Amino acid sequence: MQSHVILLLFSFFPGTWAEPKGMTKLGTLPSVLFSPPAGSHMLKLLHFATFQNSTSVLVGGLGLLGDVEMGSLDSHTGNVHYYRSWLRPSLPKGDWDVIESSIKSYVRDFNRLVQMYATMPYPFVFQSSMGCELQSNRTVRAFFDIAYEGQNFLRFCLDTGTWDQMQHNQLSAMAEQLMANASTLNEVIQVLLNDTCVDVLRIFIQSGKADLERQVPPVAVVFARPANPVQLLLVCRVTSFYPRPITVTWLRDGQEVPPSPALSTGTVLPNADLTYQLRSTLLVSPQDGHSYACRVQHCSLGDRSLLVPWSRWDSKRGLSAGLGAMLLLAAIAVAAVLVWRYSPIGGAQSLGPRSTSSSRHLYCIGLAAGTMWPHCLFLFLLLHETWAEPETSCTLPAESQFFQLFFTLLLDNISSTELTGLALLGDLPIVVLDPHTWNFNICRPWVQAATAESEVEKILSFSMVGIRNTIRFMHEMAMKARLDYPLVFQIHIGYKLYPNGTSWSVINIGEDGRDLVTYELGRERWVPQRSTPLAELMSHALTDLRAVSGFLEHVFSTSFPTYIPTLHKQGRTDLERQVPPVAVVFARPANPVQLLLVCRVTSFYPRPITVTWLRDGQEVPPSPALSTGTVLPNADLTYQLRSTLLVSPQDGHSYACRVQHCSLGDRSLLVLWGR
Structure with a gap:
């Protein structure tokens, strides 16, 4: 078998591909005394091509041995970058020369072929994944899949040497016909996947043994945050471990907690340093009298386990803060209800939280900071733009103070809406909106210090009503503009107070990630940011709500200038936090x-x-x-x-x-x- 040919798996439209020069000059793969590490190993080549227009194509590729990145294809030059010192010595230099030449030929010919037959509107994306897996029982699994616009498109059947349509449409039928007419290339692909790929995989496993056997022990921490007025959410954060397989369990009084709705373990996610992280959460009652610990088992620990107990000393403080946060943020609805009384589209529609199994939580991470003043909370419910990353500095009292609110509504259909919300002080998350219950959660125990206790009863009475009315407003705008579901509306409110007493403000509503309307402070009007019926309709409807304009002018001219400094004073410790690199x-x-x-x-x-x-x-x-x-x-x-x-x-x-x-x-x- 010729070792370079494995890279031909990058090509997935046959018929016009030229045979790479030098293909017949390469020697056969050397026989290797092969004793791979235990477990299965996979060699995978990933490829994508984004066709922006008839003359512009962005191409990229990545080679993986398991989860170890071996090399990539430079999207600008078409050159191959090698990431591992052992990779090039594993095959003869002449083979690598032909590999690079083959890839460049593939990129050129593939782009020309797709442009020749493309009938779909630009831009569009093709992706392919090909390779083989040597499993622990020495059996082999090979694969070659093609995707179009993120959906399965074609799949190569190794047994028959043919291509199967994964989408039944004109494009996939045409592609399948092209493939079927290239019987010689299909036979080559069978040999590559069944034989050559496995031979190369064995060589790479032997050469990259040190990388594949690398072990980095996990670091774990357990903390609690309020989940609702009567429960705490225990969070076990495990990070910086390698390889990926890991087991995280919760212990209650030394016994493993069985699966239940209160227990949730997330997906293992990559870190930037080629390690992984994972989070597991457990809902508990702070007064249940039990002890809790997070147990981590990983191959780097051998037969030992990492056990991190939860300290209960601050649970009462955390629960109190959580209740205060929900009451505080619910004050948005008070303003929403007051404004709605003047709205020409007033009236209540029965809308409630959507029951969903998807994990769309917003977490108060670590030592999140903040609070929100009752009057500004209406902004959280009626407005939204895009999720922008705030500018920050080494936050000191003499420097600018930045407060932001973000809110997102996903309107799946006329009767289903998903909500997420977040408040930031500087770059610290201070309040979040639970997307499942629509309750408000605070992330800092000092939030209550800036909120009057006398407002709690009113807040509880009107919070859900204000949310429902806001959702109804967005649905009515969508219907009047005759838009198709699903729809995404976003709101961004920002206020920055500078040391010299001047300020900067922004109030934007966005739709599908683009600015829709903006409020002009001082002129008391909403200005469309797009020339669309929805932007015109929403700008007129909001401008006609004079109570909304009066409320916003008051908040930005009077409330924020006095309340933001109060927030900074209460959260001084968190905002001045410094952690050395x-x-x-x-x-x-x-x-x-x-x-x-x-x-x-x-x-x-x-x-x-x-x-x-x-x-x-x-x-x-x-x-x-x-x-x-x-x-x-x-x-x-x-x-x-x-x-x-x-x-x-x-x-x-x-x-x-x-x-x-x-x-x-x-x-x-x-x-x-x-x-």
């Missing part, structure tokens, strides 16, 4: 003559940070070889960032990554790269 520098092959130095900086707070590279002690100036990514959030309310630098391993220079952050004061964190 942790940094590591490592290298991986970028191409045959260069290394990619990677500086990974993580677990820092607040967000602003400066990461630079030093060459022989001097700062490396901006260039195509230097790339610094976007600051991304971690699950524990800290941030992470990556910066990379292309270097020659033989250039004789010394390199270091310098990190500057407010938590470090005047010092810098300097991490040297050891050759």
